[in-house]
Amino acid sequence: MALTAVIRVPSRALLRPWARLRDAALGWIEPAGGGGVEVSAQRFASQKVLVEPDPAAGVAVMKFKNPPVNSLSLELLTELVISLEKLENDKTVRGVVLTSDCPGIFSAGLDLTEMCGRNPAHYAEYWKAVQEMWLRLYLSNLVLVAAINGASPAGGCLIALTCDYRVMADNPKYCIGLNETLLGIVAPFWFKDNLVNTIGHRASERALQLGLLFPPTEALQVGMVDKVVPKDQVQSTALSVLAQWMAIPDHARQLTKNMMRKPTADRLLKQRDADIQNFVSFISRDSIQKSLQMYLEKLKQKKG
Numbered sequence: 001m002a003l004t005a006v007i008r009v010p011s012r013a014l015l016r017p018w019a020r021l022r023d024a025a026l027g028w029i030e031p032a033g034g035g036g037v038e039v040s041a042q043r044f045a046s047q048k049v050l051v052e053p054d055p056a057a058g059v060a061v062m063k064f065k066n067p068p069v070n071s072l073s074l075e076l077l078t079e080l081v082i083s084l085e086k087l088e089n090d091k092t093v094r095g096v097v098l099t100s101d102c103p104g105i106f107s108a109g110l111d112l113t114e115m116c117g118r119n120p121a122h123y124a125e126y127w128k129a130v131q132e133m134w135l136r137l138y139l140s141n142l143v144l145v146a147a148i149n150g151a152s153p154a155g156g157c158l159i160a161l162t163c164d165y166r167v168m169a170d171n172p173k174y175c176i177g178l179n180e181t182l183l184g185i186v187a188p189f190w191f192k193d194n195l196v197n198t199i200g201h202r203a204s205e206r207a208l209q210l211g212l213l214f215p216p217t218e219a220l221q222v223g224m225v226d227k228v229v230p231k232d233q234v235q236s237t238a239l240s241v242l243a244q245w246m247a248i249p250d251h252a253r254q255l256t257k258n259m260m261r262k263p264t265a266d267r268l269l270k271q272r273d274a275d276i277q278n279f280v281s282f283i284s285r286d287s288i289q290k291s292l293q294m295y296l297e298k299l300k301q302k303k304g
């Protein structure tokens with residue numbers, strides 16, 4: 001699918017790793033010698049995030065495609081944010097279904113290889129991208145519905161939690177939750193805030209301390225998802241829900257969403273740099289690096 005749009009990119013932005021990655025992901029080309037330049041984005045289907053727009057219905061389906069487990073690499077996060085921004089700027093789109101192109105996995109969460117054995121500058125860049133993804137999704141003016149068609153631990157669960165509604169496949173093997181403590185790490189306060197806003201304080205306290213991963217029926221009971229349906233109906237149900245939410249006038253729904261969510265997002269916005277510093281010093285500790293490496297090893301050994 002080809003879509004041409006002219007986007008103004010300040011050339012200094014092209015020097016930043018984040019911007020370089022974004023431009024590579026979207027196939028933007030800077031003309032020779034360019035200062036502030038106009039470039040053409042000709043591919044909407046990037047490598048890690050597939051976007052299927054349906055302008056007649058005013059919706060799009062966004063599919064994560066980072067096999068084998070849709071781990072949230074820096075590249076995927078970057079493409080996700082850019083794809084969302086493009087959809088938000090597209091006046092024909094009012095709602096988006098977020099789902100996975102990888103069978104049986106919605107997303108395995110943050111990419112452990114981005115948080116292991118790298119240098120502090122990399123950790124800082126990665127965490128900034130994680131923050132950016134959460135802020136953009138959580139505050140999006142679009143109606144977002146998660147079609148959870150597979151396992152959704154940690155960062156995968158976080159993506160689902162940013163949505164306005166969650167539909168999950170009824171396979172008991174698929175689990176969802178913020179399981180950070182099982183890895184010996186701690187969910188940041190904004191992960192926690194998002195969970196508390198969704199399932200309440202007491203349920204969050206239990207789920208977070210124990211690192212609970214809920215199968216679909218339990219996730220429904222605790223309020224982590226809103227509907228459980230057979231696997232082959234997840235996307236169609238999500239699209240029906242989207243249509244219901246889109247029946248509400250945008251301005252009223254958007255102002256209400258913002259009123260409900262802005263105080264939570266502001267807590268992070270007020271201390272983004274400090275949150276990055278906290279992450280970098282926490283993740284750089286030898287003990288945390290060891291825990292993560294052991295966890296990765298365990299995942300690999302599971303196969304053998």
Ligand SMILES: CCCC/C=C/CC(=O)SCCNC(=O)CCNC(=O)[C@H](O)C(C)(C)COP(=O)(O)OP(=O)(O)OC[C@H]1O[C@@H](n2cnc3c(N)ncnc32)[C@H](O)[C@@H]1OP(=O)(O)O
Pocket residue numbers: 068069071105107108109110111112113151153154155156179180183185186187188279282283296299300302303
């Ligand atoms: C202050 C710090 C706060 C930081 C916050 C962190 C939040 C996070 O999101 S941390 C990440 C937490 N994620 C998990 O605990 C999920 C781990 N993965 C799994 O449980 C399983 O992989 C799965 C249930 C998602 C899928 O199981 P399946 O049997 O289908 O596949 P596997 O054989 O386990 O995995 C295939 C392949 O993928 C690698 N991998 C799995 N998860 C991750 C990941 N999150 N990051 C990077 N790589 C991952 C796994 O090691 C396998 O690799 P190999 O093929 O090389 O063996």
